[in-house]
Amino acid sequence: MAGVExxxxxxxxxxxxxxxxxxxxxxxxxxxxxxxxxxxxxxxSNVEKMRAGHPLTDEDRWPWLNAIADEIARVCDKGEHVIIACSALKHTYRDVLLRGRDDVRFVFLRGTRELIAARLAQRKGHFMPPELLTSQFTTLEPPEAGEHVVTVSIDESVEAIVDGVVRQLKLSGAKR
Structure with missing residues (x-):
């Protein structure tokens, strides 16, 4: 991505x-x-469904994904920058988020089921119950190189993960 804005x-x-x-x-x-x-x-309705322990369907997700895509378009069209945390588990979901844009990148946080399950067991006050982790991994379609993605392992510190992302995207702000 050298030389790319x-x-x-x-x-x-x-x-x-x-x-x-x-x-x-x-x-x-x-x-x-x-x-x-x-x-x-x-x-x-989505939050309540997840809080009750029910995984979302694709039909549940479309309005959510479109709302995020609208925000990305609004920010990008104004010449601003945004970072959005979004599961984006399937290729089709990522296509909706991109809407054909070439100025958006995905950062895939890759981790083992065991590590993530241990983290979920420690998390308090989130509407997503740990029992839905299996459905998340079942739904996950890991991104491919052509999807404008950088992949980082989550078994490092947050600072090391951020360093790796900034370095891979060749953005200023990388710490050495």
């Missing part, structure tokens, strides 16, 4: 418990970009 949006993706919000917020602080948690774009 910085993307206008980064979508930090992965299964629930992979650290999307934590990493996205830290990236935003490092780069001076606004952070948005994709969960805030869910309609109330």
């Amino acid at each position: 910085a993307p206008c949006a980064l979508i930090v993706m992965g299964v629930s418990g992979s650290g999307k919000s934590t990493v996205a917020e830290a990236l935003g602080q490092r780069l001076g970009w606004r952070f948005e948690d994709g969960d805030s774009f869910h309609p109330a």
